[in-house]
Amino acid sequence: MNRIIVALFVLFSxxxxxxxxxxxxxxxxxxxxxxxxxxxxxxxxxRNAQQLFENVMPFVKGTPRYEELYLKxxxxxxxxxxxxxxxxxxxxxxxxxxxxxxxxxxxxLRAYTYYKRSPKAELDQTTTNKTIVTMQAFIDAHPTSxxxxxxxxxIDACREKLELKDYKTATLYDNLALYRAAxxxxxxLSDNYPDSKNADKYKLLTVQAYYKFAENSFADKQKDxxxxxxxxxxxxxxxxxxxPLMPEAKKIKKQTDNFLNIKK
Numbered sequence: 001m002n003r004i005i006v007a008l009f010v011l012f013s014x015x016x017x018x019x020x021x022x023x024x025x026x027x028x029x030x031x032x033x034x035x036x037x038x039x040x041x042x043x044x045x046x047r048n049a050q051q052l053f054e055n056v057m058p059f060v061k062g063t064p065r066y067e068e069l070y071l072k073x074x075x076x077x078x079x080x081x082x083x084x085x086x087x088x089x090x091x092x093x094x095x096x097x098x099x100x101x102x103x104x105x106x107x108x109l110r111a112y113t114y115y116k117r118s119p120k121a122e123l124d125q126t127t128t129n130k131t132i133v134t135m136q137a138f139i140d141a142h143p144t145s146x147x148x149x150x151x152x153x154x155i156d157a158c159r160e161k162l163e164l165k166d167y168k169t170a171t172l173y174d175n176l177a178l179y180r181a182a183x184x185x186x187x188x189l190s191d192n193y194p195d196s197k198n199a200d201k202y203k204l205l206t207v208q209a210y211y212k213f214a215e216n217s218f219a220d221k222q223k224d225x226x227x228x229x230x231x232x233x234x235x236x237x238x239x240x241x242x243x244p245l246m247p248e249a250k251k252i253k254k255q256t257d258n259f260l261n262i263k264k
Contacts, residue, residue: 208252
């Protein structure tokens with residue numbers, strides 16, 4: 001019985017709040033609606049604030065408060081985790097108010113909306129790439145901003161995610177015994193992320209994948225493909241001579257040499 005009473009009370013309260021908001025929305029007094037929009041905004045009732053801000057924007061355009069209210073309108077979507085609409089409104093804010101002292105912060109937040117929408121590494125990384133581009137544009141445009149450090153950290157995090165995605169793709173090829181595709185993919189990882197802590201690992205995986213590709217090839221193709229293993233091994237030595245993975249690389253080199261010596 002008590003649960004029913006509580007449910008009815010909640011339902012009545014929601015209905016009452018909805019009814020009150022509808023009265024605010026229908027009110028003809030623009031100043032009153034602006035005031036209520038800001039109250040809803042401060043109370044973090046962003047959905048209500050959004051409706052009111054959108055309703056009054058045509059009437060406050062050109063007034064001294066237009067910039068301030070437009071930014072709150074954009075922020076209400078950002079704080080409500082609606083990053084698609086927030087990005088669009090931040091972009092428009094910069095177009096409307098290019099000389100605003102808030103422009104740099106807004107450009108950063110616009111770039112950050114892409115970061116917020118960046119998916120898991122296994123999925124399409126279009127928004128991750130957009131994050132990198134827009135964050136770098138922010139850094140280039142505002143090199144003295146206090147947000148540059150954070151923007152750089154975001155770019156680094158995005159690059160790590162792209163690296164992880166590429167690694168997962170290469171590993172998938174390897175697991176499917178598509179060794180040539182795996183070798184090319186690992187090689188690109190090593191080349192595209194030379195500063196990665198795993199760069200030597202990627203190069204070793206490249207050597208290993210080419211070795212497996214040669215090992216599983218038809219006899220008349222093996223010699224050329226084992227020679228490719230040697231080529232990749234030499235590149236490994238040139239780039240990572242002090243790598244702790246060197247013994248494993250030398251092991252593959254020895255196995256490859258044994259085959260090539262037999263073929264002489």
